[in-house]
Amino acid sequence: MIVAVASGKGGTGKTTVSANLARVFDAEVQLLDCDVEEPNAHLFLKGAGIEEEEICIPVPEVDEVLCDGCGECGAFCRFHAIVSFGAKPLVFPDMCHGCGGCAKVCPRKAIRETGHRIGVVGKIRADRVTLIQGRLDVGAPMAPPLIRAVKARMRKEVPAILDAPPGTSCPVIATIGGADFVLLVTEPTPFGLNDLGIAVDMVRDLRIPFGVAVNRVGAGDDRVHAYCRDQGIPILLEIPEDRAIAESYSRGELIVDSLPRYRPLFEELARGLFDGGSPSGNRAGYRPFKSCQGRFRRRENGCALELHGKTCCGLDNRCGKPPCEDKR
Ligand code: SF4
Ligand code: SF4
Numbered sequence: 001m002i003v004a005v006a007s008g009k010g011g012t013g014k015t016t017v018s019a020n021l022a023r024v025f026d027a028e029v030q031l032l033d034c035d036v037e038e039p040n041a042h043l044f045l046k047g048a049g050i051e052e053e054e055i056c057i058p059v060p061e062v063d064e065v066l067c068d069g070c071g072e073c074g075a076f077c078r079f080h081a082i083v084s085f086g087a088k089p090l091v092f093p094d095m096c097h098g099c100g101g102c103a104k105v106c107p108r109k110a111i112r113e114t115g116h117r118i119g120v121v122g123k124i125r126a127d128r129v130t131l132i133q134g135r136l137d138v139g140a141p142m143a144p145p146l147i148r149a150v151k152a153r154m155r156k157e158v159p160a161i162l163d164a165p166p167g168t169s170c171p172v173i174a175t176i177g178g179a180d181f182v183l184l185v186t187e188p189t190p191f192g193l194n195d196l197g198i199a200v201d202m203v204r205d206l207r208i209p210f211g212v213a214v215n216r217v218g219a220g221d222d223r224v225h226a227y228c229r230d231q232g233i234p235i236l237l238e239i240p241e242d243r244a245i246a247e248s249y250s251r252g253e254l255i256v257d258s259l260p261r262y263r264p265l266f267e268e269l270a271r272g273l274f275d276g277g278s279p280s281g282n283r284a285g286y287r288p289f290k291s292c293q294g295r296f297r298r299r300e301n302g303c304a305l306e307l308h309g310k311t312c313c314g315l316d317n318r319c320g321k322p323p324c325e326d327k328r
Contacts, residue, residue, distance in 0.1 A: 008195025010166035047126025056115035066110035188220035
């Protein structure tokens, strides 16, 4: 089971949700920090470093002796990473996407590929959490190849949480592609609502099941909740606005460690998302939340997860609270 934690905008609390979710597992879990331009999960999961690897992409190198300056390579490259003005082409490695096309079209076989470093992937072990993080080199412009390198080190048999970069551009698509579920983190503000709408469109286009986590509940208005209700999107986690949480964050501490009263929120989320990847330790039969598409109505005093019918959230009413009312 792979759960990606994403958001339409930065600063909503993705890493807070990802790292705290990973911490409440009582079985082995992987946390992949795919925000390679600014990885910060390691600040909260302090552990022992295991290894660090350089990541390179293949870029062209031109053999001046063989090249006749025909310009085929420059005409082919849509990224303008190789240009020719009737002489040996110039290569701009930082703009190269490593597709290998220029070498294929070169009639003189004058291009060979050489490795160009874009960053590193490191592994850190913190109790049951294996943190795999990518760190893009300063000035390296392309995150997706490094994100793919991070994901390539994920072990399929162990549950994984992917901490995505903010936004809805290529690095996010590279992160959430292949995920079983996406948790979209937002905050109850007009900006939060606007960017949540963009993120929802993205995950719907990609046809990945998703739910929402609302951070700083109480700080803004209720328009995010109304939007989710209207759209039939389950709200799976609500973190209240609490100065103690902000103070804990600024000290580099996890909420579930420093403020144990909030631990059940994340345990419930882990149970819902991973089923057995939770304190029960049974990792078989994962069942992600599924939206009921508006079929159920939340009952008063019902489950805080909003959609708690047996057929929609997969928790089988194990908390004993009133399940949602079937409107049909
Ligand atoms: S490998 Fe692809 S992106 Fe890089 S220079 Fe060649 S054609 Fe352009
Ligand atoms: S396609 Fe090959 S021969 Fe032509 S300019 Fe490029 S490197 Fe030189």
